[in-house]
Amino acid sequence: MIPVLMFSFLVFVQPIWALDDTTDIVEELGSVEMPESPLESPPDPATAAARTERLQTNLRCPVCQGLSVSDSPSDAARAMGDRIEELVLEGYTETQITNYFVDRYGAWVELEPPREDHQTLFWAPVAAVAVGLIGIVVFGARRREGNQEAVHQYTPDPSLAPWRARIMTELDGGP
């Protein structure tokens, strides 16, 4: 009888250290609505860990300067990291979770936000300068080539023809 009572006591009565930690009890009492349902079924532990790590590395801690969720020791980052893990375990995809945070904190929450179309325009002047430089180099090279050809295309002066004939005769070993 005594062992049965002791067993019942251990099973049904919470130990004192469990009573001190009320976090788990409180967590069950709080819930917040998600904008959409998870697109996938809960992933296996290895996949979940990899997804969580990627997201925690790619998303920015909202109260820090340039630190990812995984790099920041702040309470806000820890809460965000835990939330990411929860959502991954519920089956939310990486895109869903990223969009969830972007919708709330703005594109800034991504450490490397996707490039926007108008930002591509920034490279247009750079490309124009590059094309111009290439044009100058090619045009300059052709011009130099043309000058060299002009040097080689020597047209003898007709008035010097007798002299030229004499020189050539002497060179050929004539009288």
Next chain:
Amino acid sequence: MNWKVLAAGLVISAPLVAILAAGFGRDPKLRSNALEGTQAPMFDLQTLDGKAFSLEGARGQPTVVNFWSTWCQPCKIEHPVLMQAARAYGPLGVNFVAVLYQDETSKARAYLKQSGSHWPTLEDPGGRTAIAYGVAGVPETFFIDADGTIVRKVSGPVSQEVMVSTLEQML
């Protein structure tokens, strides 16, 4: 004047100036107000007194949701404004509710006992509700209309003028 050089300079510099000018209109580090105009995320939380609170239950009436903590000095500056607003607009049908942000409930209880409050203060385990509202610091206040749409988000302490003008628009 060398028109060719001027034209080439304009071709290069004009797009740069246009892009930089467009950038003046948006600060990527600014906290996003993207939730304004969208449906407020509904939540079920527990008050410091252990009572259940559901935002869904407040639908049909304007609601002010204030995220705060006892370690936040601007929250203490804001507190009298909330008190006055709750006294004036509570009888007119506006709900006021506070969500504790990364704080200890015992400290919040002690502060509210001393400073008073006319609204339920909710615990936010895991900070899920704060994340759902994109809270990046406290105080942050969300004005939710009777349809459950967030009509305004204020980062930092709400002044009396902003509080009154926003509530008047919502009523």
